[in-house]
Amino acid sequence: MTVAAQPDALNFECETGNYHTFCPISCVAWLYQKIEDSFFLVIGTKTCGYFLQNAMGVMIFAEPRYAMAELEEGDISAQLNDYEELKRLCLQIKRDRNPSVIVWIGTCTTEIIKMDLEGLAPKLEAEIGIPIVVARANGLDYAFTQGEDTVLAAMAQRCPKQIEETEKEERNAIQRLLAFGSKKEEATTQESEYVEHPPLVMFGSLPDPVVTQLTLELKKQGIAVSGWLPAKRYTELPVIEEGYYVCGVNPFLSRTATTLMRRRKCKLIGAPFPIGPDGTRAWIEKICSVFSIEPKGLEERERQIWETLEDYVKLLRGKSVFFMGDNLLEISLARFLVRCGAIVHEIGIPYMDKRYQKAELDFLAKTCAEMGVPTPKIVEKPDNYNQIQRIYELQPDLVITGMAHANPLEARGIDTKWSVEFTFAQIHGFSNTRDLLELATRPLRRNNNLKNLGWDKLVKEDTRV
């Protein structure tokens, strides 16, 4: 490997876009679990349904709050009336599940036949009395995690303003009753423990424990998080007013960020993402700096976390990593792995928003310089066939890839980590770094155990695609 690349100039390329990733409708699988009173209706074909059923595996059997509105030939040829059909299904959903919101997921088919979901939704909403949010999470425009981005961007428009606050509280009367007393507690803590700063709303769907962890992390700096988009329930969407500060927790939320800035007139804090102890610290520092707060004890905290990770980190030191790219977490993960001492050859990524990810990109370049490793090549819309030829050439120690390529690469003696696990596992914040490394080093640890058996290559012919 030549170290010809400039230490801080990142190298961007764009290939053919012939790569494997999940369809963005997969976001329903984690969003319906996150937003407890929602129902996701995917308006598409058998192809979409079969994908969800197979990709989401077991979850489908736990009485999911999502379903397909499966389009039939009559829908495609407009022999059936879209409005009437959707009304029939949504009334059925209302009767069976009584959700607080129905999210319509538009698909490739609704795009091509130009079904006017945004137009139909408000009419139907008024008629059946349940909010209907429309998100076009289709494979024509987006990849995998970007599905969440389209849903959250649509939800951002539904966040209440202060004036509606009283009304909102009324809606939550029962909940308040159940949580009586806690309100008062909060009020007292607010005075003593928080610094005076403008309201801050976080966006990005994370499991509840991670939300708590990150909120507490900011609380230590005296920063109050006034709400999360999305919240646990649709009825608890945070208040967003003009001038509020917002900050993203995931790298694939560009549309949501744009919507919050342009439509809701919020100020975006562009920070690296809280993935890995280095990312978490940089994320908190950036938020602190925006509010002119001197961060307390962060350096010490980061150091302590790294100390507890040494057994895992040493497995990664000097190892080379190749990201094929499919979920947009790649830049942050690569930056973290470089900090762990790995060398990243290539970062494949479906879509690169250089503005929204600016802080993260700068941080990556800086990390590479500090660690004295060449900056990786960032390949947008990669071509999997070409990538596999490059993998054969480079023989990286670890390839982070989708399931379509994992087993074939393993059979050819190349260690792989299934990328989708990074989207489902808890990887944010200081506390979850160990889990993150647990995932990243699993193939290395497993194959350490097997390495003396002489079974590295398990295919007969020479390595071919």
Next chain:
Amino acid sequence: MKLAYWMYAGPAHIGTLRIASSFKNVHAIMHAPLGDDYFNVMRSMLERERDFTPVTASIVDRNVLARGSQDKVVDNITRKDREERPDLIVLTPTCTSSILQEDLSNFVSRAQMDAKGDVLLADVNHYRVNELQAADRTLDQIVQFYIEKAKKKGELPEGKTEKPSVNIIGMTTLGFHNQHDTTELKRLMADLGVEVNAVIPEGASVRNLKNLPRAWFNLVPYRELGLMTANYLKDEFGMPFVDVTPMGVVETARCIRTIEKVLNEQGATVDFEAYIDNQTRFVSQAAWFSRSIDCQNLTGKKAVVFGDNTHAAAMTKILSREMGIHVVLAGTYCKYDADWFREHVSEYCDEILISDNNAEIGDAIARIEPSAIFGTQMERHVGKRLDTPCGVIAAPIHIQNFPVGYKPFLGYEGANQVVDLIYNSFTLGMEDHLLEIFGGHDTKEAITKSVSADSDLNWSKDGLAELNKIPGFVRGKVKRNTEKFARERGIDTITAEVLYAAKEAVGA
């Protein structure tokens, strides 16, 4: 529009891809948006396939919508032709490309001009056929294409093989236990002295398809896949076919007798009766099992069967005819072939259910309260909910239905496997029932005094709330570790913050 949570048979293109990727050196190119290539994930995961799945997508994106695929599809075909030199490239339409109504056959003929290999457009309509029908059709299409091609070139071999021989048609990738069934059928044919001329499509090369007519007959073990091809070969070459599924002792014997008849009609003089008798009575264990006391205990037990035509019909017959089990309901999701199913199972069950709506089947099971279910993965989950054991007998299936060990469903070894499956389903059910009668196992809880049994520590409300979010199976460990952490540091109230601090410190 139809409100659907689950589906039994996949979309049409899955069927086409199953056929294409079963052949050796055939590549499929899907005309599809990003993310529709999850077939590769299924094949790589479920089949634990070592090789790259020979399926790529020619991506339909906004640009394609605006300007049409134009050269993109053609380029992708010729590129793949150069990169991998496949014998055949199958252009596969998807639901998206069906409504774009582009002239894909024109793309195919354009690509064919540059490509060294053959190029075909799979002739399937997404909105009219499902996975199984599409697979049947695509196999037929590919076979016809290569027979015609050989005919034109005058390369079609003359005459039959010297010894009796067979083509086994319909074995595919992602088929339910297909690989094991193939081995078992080959073994059965060897026992009968019948040479296997070809197995298609799994593992076959399209170059050898022209040799299909050399076989004396065709064997189509599965109702859903291969009949179109068999009918074509019958019309074209007068090749007889046997479509009796050799699943269960009685049906295996019937299949072998049909083969005997077909061979003797062509001048062979074979008599398989002694073989059938020996296998049935002494080699295979299934017939003896039916006589044994174990099986007597199953007499009159209620069962529900649901699956594809082949497996549900065969299973119904086995349960009812070979084991004396009371099949209350037999059902299939192959609605397009319902008459066949009715005809085959009506004398072996009380009710017949033809449906692809999983709620309907779930409701029927709840109403009937059978002692065991034999169905797909969906019925297995219904069974879990209703505390009823379930043996999985048909696709859709999960990774555990692609066992590494030898587990055919067809032939005499298949009959043994089916016996085990049935017996294990029922005994488990019985054991459960007995446990209930006797009030469960002797000791209800493991008597261990956990560290936190009498805790001197307080859990704050938020701490407790966080603790409750931790999955049950590790909660105890996290609780103990946290309390240990708190005790060591002299913390007397455990908040959410303490919980996570402990997590970081302990690495749990």
